[in-house]
């Protein structure tokens with residue numbers, strides 16, 4: 001046990017959920033010692049961190065932090081961890097959290113354990129962490145005086161303590177090398193439809209769809225449901241759809257209310273991206289497909305007939 | 321331009337994973353080996369950079385003798401030559417992997433000049449460490465960036481793009497730089513038969529680095545308890561439509 005420092009991410013004055021989850025896990029590591037968090041500007045987010053158990057929130061104030069600057073972030077976290085004598089440095093297992101903590105670890109020549117599910121203090125510390133995007137787990141020991149790890153998103157529910165944090169703004173000491181890697185410019189995306197990551201309903205097609213044109217009926221159904229269109233990797237590597245639509249370990253991770261998977265077999269790497277869905281409907285011509293043991297509902301049949309029939313039935317019910 | 325691409329040999333898992341009796345590895349009885357999707361794209365990017373700018377591309381793997389297979393696959397796609405850091409098949413943690421790769425880079429650069437770009441996958445498909453690129457960057461004193469889905473090189477600067485909510489963030493990195501890419505940065509080509517034949521005669525330099533101390537040490541693997549359920553079958557074929565739409569209405573998504 002010992003002092004814990006949490007690398008906190010926030011959006012417009014509110015700490016990100018994944019950060020509050022990491023903070024919840026971190027609290028359990030502190031024992032009697034204190035829990036600190038460090039914010040990159042955005043002081044308004046400090047109150048939500050206090051509410052989730054941070055005793056002190058350090059707020060780094062520097063213009064570079066508006067432009068990504070992962071090395072600057074790592075310098076700030078590493079310096080603060082040294083100043084506090086932190087036994088643990090913890091953050092969210094997002095792209096950003098992982099790359100910043102990896103840099104903190106590389107600077108200090110210490111190990112880094114990404115996407116942990118459980119951490120058992122001791123000497124050495126033991127972690128349970130994700131492999132294969134969560135399809136497999138690993139129990140590992142970390143040999144280090146300062147244990148640096150990230151928490152797999154949505155693996156630990158965030159719990160509030162109702163506390164309030166002391167807030168300590170400070171100006172970090174950054175060198176020129178900390179500022180080499182920075183966002184030079186942002187290119188806005190052409191306004192797309194419903195975003196895959198935020199959609200309440202996602203209609204996905206797999207190899208069974210057969211072609212680019214085969215996605216027509218899938219798009220039609222998605223439009224009727226206000227849904228986003230997804231796909232499997234078999235589809236993206238065939239060039240039928242862009243990778244931005246891919247659901248899975250190396251695609252987007254989604255958690256819609258309903259996931260409709262048409263012509264998708266249910267490979268572990270695909271399911272890693274959609275298993276957080278509240279309900280899954282599989283449409284597959286093979287009643288033995290692996291997805292049948294992971295879906296809530298199934299329709300056995302040719303998706304080229306089933307999908308248009310669903311759209312037609314929705315129109316009939318709506319009277320349009 | 322000189323480009324290095326780092327790849328890792330991993331089991332080509334698809335369905336349910338079973339473990340060896342000592343629970344330290346995946347049971348490979350019915351499986352082959354591959355490299356991860358991010359790394360397939362890193363290899364493709366290396367080939368494209370050399371097609372565009374001229375120069376030399378090199379592929380590097382740290383892995384057992386059999387990892388020669390993954391090196392040959394990359395050579396078949398157009399990479400010029402290979403570096404094989406041969407291990408006895410044991411797990412190496414990301415720290416010791418990065419240290420060995422950085423040493424190999426220093427050795428190669430002493431003879432051939434620096435690599436303008438070192439490409440990696442964003443995270444290894446199996447261990448998902450998210451760190452080898454950053455560690456190589458620190459060891460060599462070069463800027464490193466991860467999560468890259470777009471890359472253009474001009475005038476000694478790599479413009480590397482991350483996908484973010486609402487658009488793309490572009491980082492301009494002075495070369496030499498370390499770049500970890502995500503699947504989707506490109507659509508990899510398939511190897512051709514002449515490519516496969518040429519790969520057989522391309523040079524592979526092998527050496528045996530020492531494994532060193534493991535900071536993050538695997539104890540055992542665990543297959544997570546999946547929620548094994550049996551889907552409620554709503555019907556067959558187009559006739560199932562009314563039952564499906566009723567279900568949709570019940571979920572409140574209609």
Ligand SMILES: Cc1cc2nc3c(=O)[nH]c(=O)nc-3n(C[C@H](O)[C@H](O)[C@H](O)COP(=O)(O)OP(=O)(O)OC[C@H]3O[C@@H](n4cnc5c(N)ncnc54)[C@H](O)[C@@H]3O)c2cc1C
Pocket residue numbers: 205206207208209231232233234235246247248249250251252262263264265266267268269270273283284285286289301302303304332333334356357445
């Ligand atoms: C490291 C790694 C990462 C990966 N990441 C991802 C990822 O992010 N996302 C991903 O999706 N995959 C990923 N994969 C690939 C994954 O292992 C599978 O290969 C892929 O998901 C298979 O796609 P699929 O289900 O569409 O195709 P298949 O497995 O070929 O399944 C097609 C299914 O369609 C059914 N079907 C065929 N025709 C019809 C029809 N007319 N009507 C109804 N059903 C029909 C078949 O019965 C079958 O079940 C990854 C693999 C690796 C090794």
Ligand SMILES: Nc1ncnc2c1ncn2[C@@H]1O[C@H](COP(=O)(O)O)[C@@H](O)[C@H]1O
Pocket residue numbers: 326327328329358359380381382383414417439440441442443444445447448449450451452453
């Ligand atoms: N054994 C290895 N040999 C060569 N490259 C590797 C090896 N392990 C990891 N890498 C590279 O580093 C990237 C990130 O790995 P990691 O940080 O372990 O998730 C991978 O996608 C590879 O490009």
